[in-house]
Amino acid sequence: MGTRLRKLASVVLFVGVIVGGGAWFVTKPEPWPASHWQGLGEADLANGEHIFWAGGCVSCHAAPKSEGDAKLVLSGGLPLTSPFGTFHVPNISPDEKAGIGGWTLAEFGDAMTRGVGKSGEHLYPSFPYGSYARLTQKDINDLYGFIRTLPKSANVAPPHDLPFPFNIRLSLGGWKLLFFTDKPRVTVDTTDPKIARGQYLVEGPGHCGECHTPRNALGGFEADRWLAGAPNPEGEGIVPNITPGSTSIGSWSESDIANYLETGFTPDFDSVGGSMVEVQQNLAKLPASDREAIAAYLKAVPSL
Structure with missing residues (x-):
């Protein structure tokens, strides 16, 4: 009986090593090949x-x-x-x-x-x-x-x-x-160069979804609720929905959004607040064409 248990333990250990090794192989860090840079x-x-x-x-x-x-x-x-x-x-x-x-x-x-x-x-x-x-x-x-x-x-x-x-x-x-993915978050009309540029800025360097998209229990985005608003990561309030269906900016025109990103003022002459203050100040340093592209993209994403 002792020999059988030892054999069983050896088999279990062997299987564990194989499974563990396979899991490590598919989840190990993957930098780009040196030639990429x-x-x-x-x-x-x-x-x-x-x-x-x-x-x-x-x-x-x-x-x-x-x-x-x-x-x-x-x-x-x-x-x-x-x-x-x-x-x-x-x-x-x-x-x-x-x-x-x-x-x-x-x-x-x-x-x-x-x-x-x-x-x-x-x-x-x-x-x-x-x-x-x-x-x-x-x-x-x-x-x-x-x-x-x-x-x-x-x-x-x-x-x-x-x-x-x-x-x-x-x-x-x-x-x-x-x-983890580098694929587009949503499908928009990228034949329009303004929308394509806006998608690159919002989904890429601007990383707007990091705050404006809700997450699941593991911290991953709820993919079907892109930019639909989420709990404030700082612990107070809600980061607003910024899709065309929102009650926050859904009624704003592209020019309203672009002006807000430049000046910090809403169409109702309210002003930017909270953590968005620094975001707006950063985006104000971009060329006007980029703020207009961001606005075009935000009007093109699925309405939620």
């Missing part, structure tokens, strides 16, 4: 700054409550509370030790578009790589070049404060398998 040439810093503001980098990575030029010091440290624990935003200044000054373009690009860190680890989706995955190689190269021109900071952000099992990074491979 080669031959991109010198960065276009003007476009890099454009993507920087479209992506709202300062809203999370600048020191809390910083103003003016201090916002360009991407020292990190902001705590982001969530149902899964508290994430602390990292330093992404060009500092070689505390920031990303020692990172290569490939390491930066893999973090941005694949959710893979410098050491080959899965990154938590509190960093919205699920949206940034749509950025083109050129935009990544230009953004990387622009960030390297910004001031350095030696600030070291605290580690994430996450309870078990959310502190197990290997589990993020399963999360990515379920929810």
Whole structure:
């Protein structure tokens, strides 16, 4: 009997190793091949700054409550509370030790578009790589070049404060398998170049869905409710529905939306509030054509 139990235990262990190995294989971090980031040439810093503001980098990575030029010091440290624990935003200044000054373009690009860190680890989706995955190689190269021109900071952000099992990074491979995609979020008429540009900005660098789309219990988007509004990740109130069927901006024209993104004023002369204040200030730095493209896309998405 003892021999049979030992054989059974050996079989179970063997099967466990095979299953575990297979699970690891399909959920392991997957950076791009090195060739993906080669031959991109010198960065276009003007476009890099454009993507920087479209992506709202300062809203999370600048020191809390910083103003003016201090916002360009991407020292990190902001705590982001969530149902899964508290994430602390990292330093992404060009500092070689505390920031990303020692990172290569490939390491930066893999973090941005694949959710893979410098050491080959899965990154938590509190960093919205699920949206940034749509950025083109050129935009990544230009953004990387622009960030390297910004001031350095030696600030070291605290580690994430996450309870078990959310502190197990290997589990993020399963999360990515379920929810990570670089495909369009919704179907819109991309034969219209304005709408196509708007889709790229909203679903990609603008990462609007990260706050405006509800999530399931595992933190993945409810795909059929894109931009339909969601609980405020900061814990108070609701982030509004911004589809054409909403009671918030559903009645606004494209020009109303574009003007709001530029000035912060609604058609009723109310003003932007809450966390949207910084978003609006960032988008105000974009060319008018991009704000118009965002507005066109928001009027074209499915009405919810």
